[in-house]
Amino acid sequence: MAEVIIVRECKYGQVRVCFGNVAREEGDIMVLPANNRLAGREGLDEVMQLAAGPELRAACTEIAKEKRKTNSQPCGVGEAVTTSAYNLPAEHLVHVVGPDCRRPTQDQYRRELLKKSYESLFAEVENLEPRQTLVLPPLGMDVFSYPHREGARMTMEIVLAWMDEGEDPGVDMVLIVTNEQSFLKNMKTVYRESEDQFPGVDRTREYRKGKFQ
Secondary structure, eight states: OOEEEEEEEOSSOEEEEEESOGGGOOOSEEEEEOOTTOOOOSHHHHHHHHHHOHHHHHHHHHHHHHHHTTTOOSSOTTOEEEEEOTTSSSSEEEEEOOOOTTSHHHHHTHHHHHHHHHHHHHHHHTTOSSOSEEEEOOTTOSTTOOOHHHHHHHHHHHHHHHHHSSSOOSOSEEEEEEOOHHHHHHHHHHHHHHGGGSSSEEOHHHHHTTSOO
C-alpha cells in the first residue's frame, strides 16, 4: 500500500498524494499516462501495460485501427480513452495523453495541454461506474518531462478544484500516486508554500496522528 504524504479534504471527497507504485494501488478507476499511439513503449505507460497483460495491448491495437480509418491518431495530446483494466487492480483504465515537453511545440503550450488532459480525464471518469476511487499518476511528469515544480502546483490546483468546486464528480477519493522522488519533493515544497491557497482543508497532520481517515 502506498505511503500517504498529503491529505486534503474537499467538498466532494478526499485527495491524497502518495508515494508508491500506481500499478499496484487498488481503485475503481486507474489512469495510465499514454502516448498518442497507445503503444506502451516507454516509462510508466510501458510498465502499466505490461502489468495489465496482453489483452490490454490487443485492445489498444483495436482502438488504433478504428481511429486510423478516419485518419485520426489513436489518442491525441490532451485526449483520453477508456478500456478495461484487465490484470491491473481496477475496473476501468483511462488512457490520457499529456503534453510531451521533449517536443518544443508541446512544451510551449504545456500548461494549456495539461489542463486539457485533465479535463478529458474528468469527462471520461464522469461517465464510468463505479468511480468512487480514482488512482492517478501525475500526468506529464514521467518520461514526458513536464517541469516538476510547475507540474506539482498545477496538478494540485486542477484536481482539488475538480473535487471542491462546481458539480459533484461522484468520486469519493483521489489517490495521486507516484514513486518519482523529484516530483514528490517539489509537491511538498509547493504544498508548504501555498497550502492555504488551495481548495479544501488540510488533514495531513490529523491523518498522521490517527485522528482522521
